[in-house]
Amino acid sequence: MVDNALTTMQRQVLDRIGGEAVFIVFASNGVASDAYFVSKAPVRGFEKLVRGKNPVFVVNAVMRICGICHAAHGIASTEAFEDAMGISPPRNGRLLREAIGLINRIQSHLLHLTLLLPDIYPRDELLGFTVKTIKLYNKATELLGILGGAPTHPPYLVIGGVAKTPSDKVIVKITDELEKFNEEFVALREDVERKALESPRIKPLLEKEYYPEMLATHLFYGDRFNINPSKIRVVRYEEYRGGNLPKEAEENTSMIALYEDRIVEVGPRARLSIYKGFDGKTLWDLQLARFMEVEIDVLQINRLLERIDPHDESSTKLLTYRPGKGLGVYEAPRGILIHRVELDDNGRVSDYKIIVPTMFNIPHMEIGVKGLPSSIADLVPRIYDPCIPCATHVVEVDKNE
Amino acid sequence: MSKPTILIYDLGGCEGCPLSIMRVYPQLINIADVYTKCLGKVDLDREYDYAVVTGPICINSPKHVEELKKIRKNSRVLIAYGSCASVGGIILYARGGQEPRPEHRVYAPISRVVRVDYAIPGCPPAPQMLISLLNCIRRGKGYFLDLFRAVALNPKLSGFDLMDEVVLNGLCVGCGACVLSCPTNALQMIDNRPDLIPEKCIRCGTCTVRCPRFSQILIQRSRLLQKASSLSRISGV
Amino acid sequence: MAYQPVVIDPENPLGYYTGIYLAQTADERVKRKLGPDYKGGGAVTSILLYLVEHGVVDAVVVARRKKGLYGETIIAKTPEEILEATGPKWSIVPYTLGLREKLTSMDVGRVAFVGLPCQAQFLRQVKMFPLMESDFSKKIYLIISLFCMGTFAVESFLNYIKKSYHVSPDEIENISINGDELVVKHVRGEIRIPIRDALFHLQHGCLTCPDYTGLFADLSAGKALKPGFTLLITRTKLADKIVREASNTGYLKLSEPDEESLKIVIEKAREKIMRSYKYLSTVL
Known part of the structure; x- marks a missing residue:
């Protein structure tokens, strides 16, 4: 923080993001020189909340950490429990789970687009496009209702697989719907991309290059063998920033996650960079990556559905209640999501840890904004799509791990 | 006549409820002027006809308590929307002690802090719910409005309470409404009576307001409560 | 939504309604099925046949007696299935998880539900105030409640x-x-x-129930005092239209309700409300 006469401080309550946060930006002559991203949502403490509970309860509980990436939490959690119990879902269950996760990802990306539209479209066109995007979002939402049992917090995600196998008819219906969805989405995407080029607020993002180290474990699902969780360190915000913080930043309700003590970017761009050779370097490329993901995810869902056998079970009905440790790594819409569980002698949860993608990405929002006009500073967090409900429910991972 | 104004505000829940509301945004804008953080800035200092509050209130967060009080003061009708805001839901299990804010210990339905006009359980309620509710409030009476008002006065509602008040009390007739009202399939019919699978109940309260018996008990009980409170006002207690 | 809010009031025990009819089946199949001794009017079955045969609904959810007093809920799509479920019910047949699964996976759009007043209340709430995203609100087309003094x-x-x-x-x-x-x-x-x-x-819970006719339904039906007739109470425009259409197309014969039948049903409805107040006061 530079303290001289030219430096101004701007405190902005962020709207149009998932959750409650304040962005404090220091600027010299209207150009951002430093920033602090401060989560304001209260800490609900899900890791503490689930201690002593039955795993079945915990999956339902952690899905309610977040109303945006509910399925992602459900999947990471079921993976962790299965790992701890030494069971694994049948083929159908794996395929369905991946499909449910991807629909959730599409849902999330479309929701984010809705939040972003006011930065792209002029006032007179905004309402029409917002309604259009929401309608498309509703389509994805309906699909999750069919495959997952509900559009929010899908109850079919259970330990051991997915509770219900869709019938032939349902699979055909979803495939048809996806095709229609894709047509509409491609049209919308083209329009948004074109309009973005004209938007004075988006323009600086198109030009600003910011491309930190990327981290991802899988293109579609998540792979616990592609990451070493012991290299992740979760620290308090003050500890990460150090030095002289603005008073409000000390009240931050989110933590920061580091990989091998370095900051890394996770999320759509990281996944595409690592597994698809995507090399967009600008901040706007974060959004383009999201668009690309929706399209390849639709294809992947179709591939997954094709392989489902409607006459086969989708879950192993056998849960083993025993002591154990488990790890679930999943590529949530916003990036790497990690659930770790320890079960006691009765198979109940004795310890639970969650690391969410927003904890990795907060540093980039603060660094990425440097050099941009402070008038559009709020766009940088928004383009990174933070998820505060998730980020405020994490606990410090033991330092000796 | 100009459209009524409606504020949609999340106090620190999972955001599932405001997002479910967003799905009916295309319809909602036809009947109200909508103010939500999802689509732009909101101003808590201005007055609203309706305020729809989602998420639980963290008793240990003065900022959120202040905000809630301000919303109450500035709104004509306050609606606690979704399980966390109306009955507490999953977050009642919170026990605090978590980094980085271990002092955030106790969460409660918002009716524990301010007067609430209508409380709607559901995790989350289906999008259409809000539209129906606003239409009904305009008409001003009816069993279901009484019911949602009663929930605001008596927020202790969950699958466990359904069991205690109705099933174990011998009042259940076995209609099956509750099993069709559980988002986690925590209720099953055994010998024509619902039975709770305790580890699946997330305390969303949906089954209780769907139960014909419990809903009636709630309404009658809230009448007694209101009578008692008006009596105590008269006698200056 | 053209739906009148429900107010339970002993002064007005039948609640809001648009019409009251004395009805009798005009359908030979229903008459044959019920037999000469049957004292009811068979109007509900006839209306259901009309709804399905004229394509007004895709299916009806009714309780069918399995054996003795036991029953099961079925989703009937054909006249045969409906006829099989006809007749009075003496116990409540619970809605179960299977019902939702069948309704959501089956290719049915509009469904008519026949149930008891408590189930009608549940269905009305699902339709008007969907508290769950997985509610089948859109499929509920018509709610028919049977008069019920208790099960x-x-x-x-x-x-x-x-x-x-x-x-x-x-x-x-x-x-x-x-x-x-x-x-x-x-x-x-x-x-x-x-x-x-x-x-x-009787079930204890029924003693605290104030609803005899099914105040939350679109259409309430029960035995009239006059043997061989059903008393129909329509509570919405939709129900009224359906009853008239069923009559116009030869499924039903409609007439004005006789005063005695009307008196009895009002009396019973009031009795049930008062009974519920009495018993409810012991459990509050």
Whole structure:
């Protein structure tokens, strides 16, 4: 923080993001020189909340950490429990789970687009496009209702697989719907991309290059063998920033996650960079990556559905209640999501840890904004799509791990 | 006549409820002027006809308590929307002690802090719910409005309470409404009576307001409560 | 939504309604199925046949008696299935998880539901105030409630018949009501049980229920005092239209309600409200 006469401080309550946060930006002559991203949502403490509970309860509980990436939490959690119990879902269950996760990802990306539209479209066109995007979002939402049992917090995600196998008819219906969805989405995407080029607020993002180290474990699902969780360190915000913080930043309700003590970017761009050779370097490329993901995810869902056998079970009905440790790594819409569980002698949860993608990405929002006009500073967090409900429910991972 | 104004505000829940509301945004804008953080800035200092509050209130967060009080003061009708805001839901299990804010210990339905006009359980309620509710409030009476008002006065509602008040009390007739009202399939019919699978109940309260018996008990009980409170006002207690 | 809010009021025990009719089936199949001794009017079955055969709804959800007092909920799509479910019900047939699954996976758009007042209340709430995203609100087209003074606790009642009359549950073929008596037909003959004696076996929960006619339904139906007739109460424009159409297309014969039938139903409805107040006050 530079303290001289030219430096101004701007405190902005962020709207149009998932959750409650304040962005404090220091600027010299209207150009951002430093920033602090401060989560304001209260800490609900899900890791503490689930201690002593039955795993079945915990999956339902952690899905309610977040109303945006509910399925992602459900999947990471079921993976962790299965790992701890030494069971694994049948083929159908794996395929369905991946499909449910991807629909959730599409849902999330479309929701984010809705939040972003006011930065792209002029006032007179905004309402029409917002309604259009929401309608498309509703389509994805309906699909999750069919495959997952509900559009929010899908109850079919259970330990051991997915509770219900869709019938032939349902699979055909979803495939048809996806095709229609894709047509509409491609049209919308083209329009948004074109309009973005004209938007004075988006323009600086198109030009600003910011491309930190990327981290991802899988293109579609998540792979616990592609990451070493012991290299992740979760620290308090003050500890990460150090030095002289603005008073409000000390009240931050989110933590920061580091990989091998370095900051890394996770999320759509990281996944595409690592597994698809995507090399967009600008901040706007974060959004383009999201668009690309929706399209390849639709294809992947179709591939997954094709392989489902409607006459086969989708879950192993056998849960083993025993002591154990488990790890679930999943590529949530916003990036790497990690659930770790320890079960006691009765198979109940004795310890639970969650690391969410927003904890990795907060540093980039603060660094990425440097050099941009402070008038559009709020766009940088928004383009990174933070998820505060998730980020405020994490606990410090033991330092000796 | 100009459209009524409606504020949609999340106090620190999972955001599932405001997002479910967003799905009916295309319809909602036809009947109200909508103010939500999802689509732009909101101003808590201005007055609203309706305020729809989602998420639980963290008793240990003065900022959120202040905000809630301000919303109450500035709104004509306050609606606690979704399980966390109306009955507490999953977050009642919170026990605090978590980094980085271990002092955030106790969460409660918002009716524990301010007067609430209508409380709607559901995790989350289906999008259409809000539209129906606003239409009904305009008409001003009816069993279901009484019911949602009663929930605001008596927020202790969950699958466990359904069991205690109705099933174990011998009042259940076995209609099956509750099993069709559980988002986690925590209720099953055994010998024509619902039975709770305790580890699946997330305390969303949906089954209780769907139960014909419990809903009636709630309404009658809230009448007694209101009578008692008006009596105590008269006698200056 | 053109729906009148429900107010439960002993001064106005029938609640809001648009019309009251005395109805009698005009459908030969229903008459044949019910037989000459049947004292009801068969109007509900006839209306359901009209709804399905004229494509107004894709399916109806009704309770069918399996054996004795036991029943099951079925989703009927054909006239045959509907006819099979006709007749009075003596116990409540619970809605179960299977119902939602079937409704959501089956290719049905509009569904008519026949249930008891408590189930009508549930369905109305699902339709108007969907508290769950997985609610089948859009599929609920018409809610029909049967008049209900209370339902039997099945095991208790069956045991009573067995002990007092030596008729085992498997032997029961049919139960009907005749004046102050329940007539239980069984394989070896029939027995007559004073209603007073049977009341002991009502479910406790029913004693706190204030709804006799089904105030939350679109259409309420129950036996009229006049033998061979059904009393229909329409509560919405939609129900009114359906009843008239069923009559115009030859499924039903409609007439003005007689004063006695009307008086009785009002009396019973008021009685049930007062009874519920009495019992409810003990559990608050």
